[in-house]
Amino acid sequence: MPELPEVEAVRRRIEPFALGRTIVAAHVLRQRIARNGSVGQIEQFVTGRSITCVSRRAKNLLLHFDNAALRIHLRMTGDLLPCPNVRFFPIATRLILEFDKHEGILFTDPRALGRVELLDATGLEALDRSLGTEPLSPQFTPALLTSAARRSRLPAKLFLMNQAAIAGIGNIYAAEILFAARIDPARRMNSLSFACLERLHGAIQEILQAATRIAEVTYAAPGHFDEAAGFQLHVYGRVGERCLRCNRRIRRITQGARSTYHCPGCQH
DNA sequence: AGTCACCTGATT
DNA sequence: AATCAGGTGACT
Numbered sequence: 001m002p003e004l005p006e007v008e009a010v011r012r013r014i015e016p017f018a019l020g021r022t023i024v025a026a027h028v029l030r031q032r033i034a035r036n037g038s039v040g041q042i043e044q045f046v047t048g049r050s051i052t053c054v055s056r057r058a059k060n061l062l063l064h065f066d067n068a069a070l071r072i073h074l075r076m077t078g079d080l081l082p083c084p085n086v087r088f089f090p091i092a093t094r095l096i097l098e099f100d101k102h103e104g105i106l107f108t109d110p111r112a113l114g115r116v117e118l119l120d121a122t123g124l125e126a127l128d129r130s131l132g133t134e135p136l137s138p139q140f141t142p143a144l145l146t147s148a149a150r151r152s153r154l155p156a157k158l159f160l161m162n163q164a165a166i167a168g169i170g171n172i173y174a175a176e177i178l179f180a181a182r183i184d185p186a187r188r189m190n191s192l193s194f195a196c197l198e199r200l201h202g203a204i205q206e207i208l209q210a211a212t213r214i215a216e217v218t219y220a221a222p223g224h225f226d227e228a229a230g231f232q233l234h235v236y237g238r239v240g241e242r243c244l245r246c247n248r249r250i251r252r253i254t255q256g257a258r259s260t261y262h263c264p265g266c267q268h
Numbered sequence: 269a270g271t272c273a274c275c276t277g278a279t280t
Numbered sequence: 281a282a283t284c285a286g287g288t289g290a291c292t
Contacts, residue, residue, distance in 0.1 A: 003286060032274090057291050059287075111276050113287070154269090163288085170286055227277080236286095245277090257271055259284085 002074040004135070004168030007059045012216055015054040017082040018063065018105055022050045025098040032108070033094045033116045042118050046070060046097065058167035059132045062124075063097075069124055072107060073230050077189035078114035081106045130168040137205050139218075140166070142201045149189040149197055156192070156200075157185035157260050166204070172236045173211060175261045177195070177203045179235045181232045184267045185252070185260045235261040 053064035066076035181203035223241040248265030
């Protein structure tokens with residue numbers, strides 16, 4: 001599912017269901033979702049505890065307890081679902097957090113790349129420090145983007161995906177943001193003018209806000225993303241098709257071993 | 269700074 | 281059979 005907008009949508013779906021609920025049982029169905037040996041620790045710790053807050057930092061979901069939090073990272077195909085009866089769960093379920101009345105939360109993940117980890121206050125601080133600015137927060141200003149850009153020689157696409165700079169942007173929205181800002185994904189960050197960076201700042205906010213609104217009311221099945229609910233993808237996945245703005249054919253290039261889609265006509 | 273392994277399923 | 285996939289962390 002998951003870049004920032006989808007993870008935020010999951011958070012909003014889970015919060016009203018889970019807030020204040022007490023976990024009466026926890027079952028890790030796939031050992032490798034947790035670091036070696038910590039499965040038992042997770043099950044034991046969360047059992048009997050109440051969820052005091054459901055938050056998000058970058059693409060991480062955090063279920064908070066009194067002195068600790070369960071960090072859930074959905075990676076490529078993970079999802080978190082409110083479940084009316086946890087005795088019936090989908091094949092790809094990796095973790096069950098059970099409340100009373102057999103209700104609970106399911107962590108499903110067909111590809112099993114997602115990870116779960118218990119963090120104390122120190123661990124939470126370390127996580128926070130390891131991640132850059134939230135792009136939809138007030139701290140994310142053109143000035144902040146400019147100072148980060150000055151220090152980076154990365155191609156723009158890789159800069160956007162670097163979680164230590166700006167946190168929460170992934171492959172699809174990085175491509176869409178750069179199209180909206182008309183920036184060539186291969187351009188080095190420190191070569192962009194201030195006017196260009198202001199455009200980029202605006203595009204980051206607009207694309208992520210629009211996607212978040214749509215993600216909240218969508219069930220984004222793998223491969224469909226938010227497109228079905230009206231999020232217009234201008235470049236992602238459209239190699240060979242015509243640019244909706246200038247009619248040139250969309251290209252696919254490789255950056256950091258991932259596909260980047262862009263329009264050679266309007267991105268410079 | 270760049271590439272690959274981690275997983276599984278869908279598509280070519 | 282081979283390649284691709286919304287992410288990351290651990291390697292050269």
